[in-house]
Amino acid sequence: MSQYQNIKVIIPARFNSSRLPGKPLLLINNFPIFWHVFQRCIEAGFSSENILLATDHKKIFELAEELNIPVVMTSDKHESGTDRINEVVTNLDLDNDSLVINVQGDEPLIPSQLIKQLALFALENKKFALTTAVTPICEYKDFINPNVVKAILGEGGRAIYFTRSPSPLNRDNSNSLELAYRHIGIYTYRVSDLKEFCSYSESSLEKYEKLEQLRALSNGMPIGACIYNDELPHGIDTQEDYDAVKLLMEV
Template identity: 60%
Template sequence: MNFSNIKAVIPARYGSSRLPGKPLLLIREKPMFWHVAQRCIDAGIDINNIIIATDDQRIIDEAGKLNLLSLITSAEHHSGTDRVNEVANILEWSKETIVLNVQGDEPLLPSELIKTLSTYIVNNPEFSITTAVTPIVKREDFINSNVVKAILGSEGRALYFTRSPAPFNRDNSEDISLAYRHVGIYAYTVESLKLFCSFPEAPLESYEKLEQLRALSNGLTIGACVFHQELPHGVDTVKDYKIIKEIMER
């Protein structure tokens, strides 16, 4: 499938509260955001359609050395989605342009996932937003509030996202066959992206600390493609960085 018209924005925030300067951490002598960009390129996204969206000139300078396009965005954004929306506004992308929001702290993100999501949104334009899920196979993940669960209805429609163990099989509490973990990668048209960012924080979003609930609370539809592959953890802490660096430098 031709992805020549799909844009990928990689939010790369320097001012991370848990790990300041995270996007510039080196793996194989390249900054973390470079590796995420490579996963997009491997998925078939044109390098000229990949934008590093950051809050810091140091990341802009490093991206330039590596021949990657980048933009300075506001340091006041509370989410990567708002940063992606600012990029779409600055570059004046048309409302039908498809934009991928690929987190800049997941250097091991499979390129096949990016390709799967891109294919899904092209083939399912009826959804306002598209994201990805993967089956939960361990009960410890099912009951872990840090693992966000996606509850799916018919034809890939996401009904809800929650930190609670859900959905619950009343007749067999050990059954987790319909449980899915949400993967934090999104695709949307610029029109849907702008609409999403125009809404204030929703009560459920604030309650569960899940921004996708802002979309559902305001009537936007979310499609979820199922990705049947175990996914690596992103980099949130120094410990995460050391583990992933060791894996990638073997």
């Protein structure tokens, strides 16, 4: 698609996940998890030469090459996927106005429509340094769960804050979920904004809530958020997640 010509999709795939070591190499239907993520990006309309797997492990690198997935080796010292992507962008010497999409390497069921929607939203909203996605929270148990990250939206698609707390809270009806949104961990950045983001040290709020996107907000970088209204399958963080997703995909 012509509107995607100046967009790179980068899929970070780190070997040493704290909760599920070696996660990217786990197989579903005889293919590793990252292969399925790559397919979702293809389905979203991106050409394979504009999709890149970024890993810190030789086995992942070699398997990606076997599967004809463009791949680069990165440092194993990065604290976050954003830092890993910044290394890739720097080494590729991408133009400052290029757009980069960070698609997590542990979401084999990520909807291609979500990737497409976010890409178009970013292209149409260049006032934001970063863009991401949210989905409505429909159950109160999710609203009060600190593991479900809430996004508070202002006007015009602007994200005002991200928090693990139940927020925003309706003063007159604490059970209301009308403005409650769950953050989805997919991002776009212009290369110049990615470099700026990675130039900042960890912010106080970021350290406090353990939410990387608060580093951007703490330093005045505007974040936009599009609302994704369809079903959102779970990613793979634990062995239980893997078993559930594998069961779902291998039917």
